[in-house]
Amino acid sequence: MMLEGIMTDNVVTADAASFLSIANKSRNEIESVKFEPPKIGGKGFGYFRVRMKTRHYEAQ
Incomplete structure (x- = not known):
């Protein structure tokens, strides 16, 4: 099995x-980290935008 990797931007x-x-x-x-609160009436509990110092690879 071979995984393919992609170079992502520095925001997760x-x-x-x-x-x-x-x-x-x-x-x-x-x-840095920024919390995005949930929308009223929407699904979920909000999410975090995490800015990393460097770009990184993610396997797909």
């Missing part, structure tokens, strides 16, 4: 669980 959108994982693994790579 994450839910709370994903944000905690990123913060634990890559704390030194985080430049």
Whole structure:
């Protein structure tokens, strides 16, 4: 099995669980974090926009 990787920009959108994982693994790579609150009547609990210091690869 071969995975394909892509180079992403340095902004990651994450839910709370994903944000905690990123913060634990890559704390030194985080430049800034902005919480986007949920929309009234919408689904979900909001999300985090995490700006990383460098770009990174993601496997698909």
